[in-house]
Amino acid sequence: xxxxxxxxxxxxxxxxxxxxxxxxxxxxxxxxxxxxxxxxxxxxxxxxxxxxxxxxxxxxxxxxxxxxxxxxxxxxxxxxxxxxxxxxxxxxxxxxxxxxxxxxxxxxxxxxxxxxxxxxxxxxxxxxxxxxxxxxxxxxxxxxxxxx
Amino acid sequence: xxxxxxxxxxxxxxxxxxxxxxxxxxxxxxxxxxxxxxxxxxxxxxxxxxxxxxxxxxxxxxxxxxxxxxxxxxxxxxxxxxxxxxxxxxxxxxxxxxxxxxxxxxxxxxxxxxxxxxxxxxxxxxxxxxxxxxxxxxxxxxxxxxxxxxxxxxxxxxxxxxxxxxxxxxxxxxxxxxxxxxxxxx
Numbered sequence: 001x002x003x004x005x006x007x008x009x010x011x012x013x014x015x016x017x018x019x020x021x022x023x024x025x026x027x028x029x030x031x032x033x034x035x036x037x038x039x040x041x042x043x044x045x046x047x048x049x050x051x052x053x054x055x056x057x058x059x060x061x062x063x064x065x066x067x068x069x070x071x072x073x074x075x076x077x078x079x080x081x082x083x084x085x086x087x088x089x090x091x092x093x094x095x096x097x098x099x100x101x102x103x104x105x106x107x108x109x110x111x112x113x114x115x116x117x118x119x120x121x122x123x124x125x126x127x128x129x130x131x132x133x134x135x136x137x138x139x140x141x142x143x144x145x146x147x148x
Numbered sequence: 149x150x151x152x153x154x155x156x157x158x159x160x161x162x163x164x165x166x167x168x169x170x171x172x173x174x175x176x177x178x179x180x181x182x183x184x185x186x187x188x189x190x191x192x193x194x195x196x197x198x199x200x201x202x203x204x205x206x207x208x209x210x211x212x213x214x215x216x217x218x219x220x221x222x223x224x225x226x227x228x229x230x231x232x233x234x235x236x237x238x239x240x241x242x243x244x245x246x247x248x249x250x251x252x253x254x255x256x257x258x259x260x261x262x263x264x265x266x267x268x269x270x271x272x273x274x275x276x277x278x279x280x281x282x283x284x285x286x287x288x289x290x291x292x293x294x295x296x297x298x299x300x301x302x303x304x305x306x307x308x309x310x311x312x313x314x315x316x317x318x319x320x321x322x323x324x325x326x327x328x329x330x331x332x333x334x
Contacts, residue, residue, distance in 0.1 A: 017324050025317040029310055036306060037298060065325045072322070080318040087314060105300055109307035117311040121318070 011062075018061050022083070023054040029087060033097055037106070049094050057086055073125045080121055084114045158316060189213045189284055190249070196288070206257050209268075214249040219272045222281055226258045227267040233258055 027050055031042055042050075064070075064078050088110065091098040098107045195210040224235040235256045270284040298306075 014324070018321055021317060021320050021324070025313060025320075029313050032309065033306060036302070061321060072326070075325070076318055076322050079321050080314060083314045083317050087310060103298065105303035106298060106306060109300070109303040110310055113304075113307040113311040114314065117315055121315060 015058055015062055019054050019058040022057050022061075022086070023050055025083070026050045026054065026087065026090060030091065030095055030097070033091070034095060037097060037103075046094060050090070053086060053090060057082060073122065073129060076121060076125055077118070080118055084118075088114075189215060192286075194288070206259060208255070208257050211254040211268075211270075212252060214251050216249060217274060218250050219252075219274060221254070221270060221272050223269075223271040224254075224256070225267075225269040225271075227269070228259070228265075231259065 027042065027047065030046070030050075034042060060082060061079060064075060064082075070078075088098055091110075097103065098110060100107055190213065192213040193211070197208050197210075226233045226235060235258065266288045268286055268288070271281050272284065273281055
């Protein structure tokens with residue numbers, strides 16, 4: 001198999017993994033929320049909308065991953081932000097779960113916890129990155145000392 | 149791969165947890181139709197869906213039934229707790245079926261209704277010349293868990309679960325991208 005063909009297949013496989021992950025994530029969140037709040041289940045139409053949204057989002061994510069000049073922290077923040085946006089928009093426009101007028105408590109709590117989660121994510125990634133950098137620097141230092 | 153499988157298992161556990169909670173709060177008084185006896189209306193059926201019109205939540209009701217003779221709908225009154233509403237612009241779609249029955253389809257939108265019992269009163273006459281009105285009344289009772297407004301405790305609990313799921317999703321996608329990036333380098 002040629003290298004180009006192999007790369008295309010790899011890209012498609014990666015795209016499908018992202019698509020399935022987003023689709024599973026949205027379905028799990030809303031299946032749970034709908035059962036808890038409305039005691040109803042997701043319809044075929046809802047699942048179809050989830051699939052279309054996941055497909056579009058996967059394209060966006062693939063573009064984000066193609067940008068080599070952004071750090072992993074920024075990538076994670078963009079992914080987290082886009083996933084949150086998808087969940088809130090789908091909940092608002094498709095399932096009517098997040099509604100300022102009729103269910104403001106859930107809407108406000110979700111927005112606040114998403115922001116809190118984002119702060120925790122940034123802190124976690126910065127600490128992890130520092131730890132990795134520190135370990136790399138120590139290794140480099142050890143190598144340099146050994147050479148001398 | 150091992151890390152991703154762990155996260156997927158956590159997501160599945162969350163889904164099962166939701167299902168378990170739902171089983172505990174299960175309410176048997178859900179979607180009960182108490183239709184009165186009527187010789188006119190046969191195969192009566194209804195469908196309710198939540199819709200959004202100009203930003204407001206509303207309920208779209210689709211009614212369907214069969215009658216042996218042709219009828220004319222005069223009024224439809226919808227009563228939900230504390231409010232009464234008359235449905236205007238009634239245009240039932242009717243067609244004669246093979247078994248000499250008239251089939252009717254009625255589609256209308258009313259205000260948002262979450263709790264309590266909805267009373268639907270259909271006033272009709274057999275023909276246009278006959279002024280006497282007959283009524284077909286039926287009730288739809290919904291369980292209290294259909295109420296959209298939830299307590300602060302439940303809202304916070306659901307928000308934490310949602311945030312947790314989004315965070316796990318982010319890590320799954322990032323880990324997968326990191327793996328494919330390393331594969332490309334190697």
